Amino acid sequence: MSTHAEGADAPAHTDDVARDALLVSLLARLDRQEARIGLLEAELAAARAAVVESAESVSGPSGTSRRRLILGAAGATAAAVAGSRALPAAADANVVETTQYGVYASPDNVATPLLPAAARVGVAGLADTSAPTPSDTTKAGVFGGSDKGHGVVGRSSAGLAGVLGSGTGAVIGVHGQSTTGVGVRAESASGAGVQATSTAGRAVVGVSTNDVGGEFSGKVGALLLSSAAVPPPQRGHAAVQGAIDVDTNGDLWYCVQGGSPSAWRKLAGPSTAGSFHPVTPGRVYDSRLVEPAGAVGPLASGQARTISVSGRRDLTTGVVDLVDFVPSGARAITANVGVVETVGSGFVAINPGGNAGIAAASINWFATGQILNNGQNLTLDANRQLTIVCGGGGSTHVIVDVTGYFL
The missing domain is CATH 2.10.70 (Complement Module; domain 1)
Structure with missing residues (x-):
């Protein structure tokens, strides 16, 4: 211990006290390490003696070959003894061991290891308790490094985690860092590559300083949203x-x-029409032409006719000249509905394909020989069809020109 003459400066005395405290701490740690080494040496000596005794009782190679056999077996036994120090005592046969770790790291000054009850550990790693930065590997409980292969590989075949990382408070359970490559990579043949759950916080957070926070791709879909909640x-x-x-x-x-x-x-959503797609207007139906077969001629009062609006048709023949003018999946169209060569008075109702009811009129006429037009939003069925219903006592030809669709 340092001594000082009476009247010495106070700062010098304070420095000596700090050095003395540090020395005491280092000596205590040295004593603990020497005790550990002593235990290991005793176990190693016992293991070597047991191996030699066993080897002498078994006939085998003599001379140098036998010595190598004995030393090799002793080395293997010593390694097993050293590794077994990280394993807890054998559990009772009636205890169900629910947690097993290949590698487990805990602070070196914790008297009771931070292990779950009935846990089994293959190798234990100890780390300093000070708070390092995520990239500070000098205080890592377990550190794996490799120039060409994997630094750390964790595997599990019993439904548990190959590598388990956990954190309490404002710490990081698992941290991956890379300058140009991948910090953390997850792969799965049939399950989830990455699975994250959270009780109160955000399960997954993606942040990028100069690029996108997350990128997703998939054969079925890039991103799946699911919910069991009301709107x-x-x-x-x-x-x-x-x-x-x-x-x-x-x-x-x-x-x-x-x-x-x-x-x-x-x-x-299933009940919405989707986004609107305007198109250069095109004719999809004209009852005055010869096409489409089976859906031509004027409509009389009380008559219903179902037509397809999927293809654009030639203005003179009615033959389709552009397939999927209104594409598959379209829920509705914007259209100009015209009546020509009217007889008497009446109206036309236009519904989704298959609906022959009359709830409203799409266009009305009130005299013979009129030509009238009306802009409409018309709902389609799943096959891109409309049903035209004529009422009011008269008859008319009908024309439908599409100006856009919802998809």
């Missing part, structure tokens, strides 16, 4: 602006105003 406006809880969600009806929603209450807009 967001009906939930009554706080939301964050920019959130995207889907409800049990299959409707896709976007949050335009966060907070509680929040404001949402429905983007798409």
Whole structure:
């Protein structure tokens, strides 16, 4: 211990006390390490003696070959003894061991290892308790490095984690870092490559300084949203602006105003028409022409006729000159509906294909020989068809020109 003459400066005395405390701490750690080494040496000596005794009782190679056999067996036994120090005592046969680790790391000053009950560990790693940066490998409980292969590989065949990372508080359970390559990579033959769950926080966060925060691709779909909840406006809880969600009806929603209450807009869904696609106007039906077969001639009052609007037709023959003018999947069209060569007075109702009911008129005429037109939004069936119903006592030819569709 350092001593000082009476009247020495206070700062010098403080430095000596700090050095003494550090020395005591280092000596204590040295004592612990020497004790560990002593135990290992004793176990190693016992293992060597047991191997030599066993080898002498078995006939085999003599001279140098026998010595190599004995030393090799002793080395293997010593390695097994050293590795077994990380294993907890054998569990009772009636205890169900629910957790097994190939590698487990814990702070070196924790008296009781931070292991779950009934856990089994193949190799234990100890780390300093100070808080390093994620890239600081000098304080790592387990560190794997490789110039050409994998630094650390974790495998599991019993439904448990090959590599398990956990953190309590504002720490990182698993951290992957790379300058130009991949920080963390996950692969799966049939299950989930990455699976994340969270009780209160965000399960997955992707951030990029100069690029996209996340990139997804897939054969069936790039991104799958699923929900077991009612539409967001009906939930009554706080939301964050920019959130995207889907409800049990299959409707896709976007949050335009966060907070509680929040404001949402429905983007798409089974009951919506989708996005509007304007097109150069094209004729899809003219009852005055010879095509389409079976759907030509004037419509009389009480008559219903189902037509397809999928193909654009020639203005003089009615033959399709552009297939899928209205593409598959379209839910509705914008169209100009015309009546020509009218007789008497009447009206036409245009419904989705297969619906011959009359709930409203799409266009009316009130005299013979009129030519009238009306712009319409018309709903299609799944086959891109309309059903035209004539009523009111008169008859007329019908023309349908498409100006756009919803998909």
